[in-house]
Amino acid sequence: xxxxxxxxxxxxxxxxxxxxxxxxxxxxxxxxxxxxxxxxxxxxxxxxxxxxxxxxxxxxxxxxxxxxxxxxxxxxxxxxxxxxxxxxxxxxxxxxxxxxxxxxxxxxxxxxxxxxxxxxxxxxxxxxxxxxxxxxxxxxxxxxxxxx
Numbered sequence: 001x002x003x004x005x006x007x008x009x010x011x012x013x014x015x016x017x018x019x020x021x022x023x024x025x026x027x028x029x030x031x032x033x034x035x036x037x038x039x040x041x042x043x044x045x046x047x048x049x050x051x052x053x054x055x056x057x058x059x060x061x062x063x064x065x066x067x068x069x070x071x072x073x074x075x076x077x078x079x080x081x082x083x084x085x086x087x088x089x090x091x092x093x094x095x096x097x098x099x100x101x102x103x104x105x106x107x108x109x110x111x112x113x114x115x116x117x118x119x120x121x122x123x124x125x126x127x128x129x130x131x132x133x134x135x136x137x138x139x140x141x142x143x144x145x146x147x148x
Contacts, residue, residue: 001041002043003077004027004046004076005046005047005048006027006079006111007067008023008049009084010051010053016128020111022142023111023112030043049070060097067098077108078106078108081111085114086121127140
């Protein structure tokens with residue numbers, strides 16, 4: 001059995017209301033970056049956490065505190081969500097800090113099948129910093145109904 005955790009982008013989950021629906025869907029279907037796990041091996045989702053936000057002086061300790069909430073349950077792999085891999089300028093720093101404390105933890109860059117990163121970045125930027133306020137969230141990005 002593979003024991004999996006997912007870490008998502010704080011901005012996407014909190015400001016864009018992303019509920020990790022696509023990440024979890026691909027995990028259930030074993031598609032996207034979950035296709036690495038054998039079909040005959042059960043997957044157990046230990047938990048979903050979001051990052052500590054864009055770094056401050058306390059960010060390394062904050063990210064480790066959040067990861068420890070999963071590693072205490074014999075975590076095998078930590079998946080950085082697609083939004084983390086596509087958007088986070090601090091991804092490498094977060095990974096470095098996590099690996100320093102958990103060198104045996106398998107870290108996977110991604111969850112669901114990636115879209116075109118440039119389009120995704122532009123749409124999330126429009127969602128989080130709209131020129132004209134229209135109530136929208138990550139579901140509009142996922143469903144392709146983002147109003148510009």
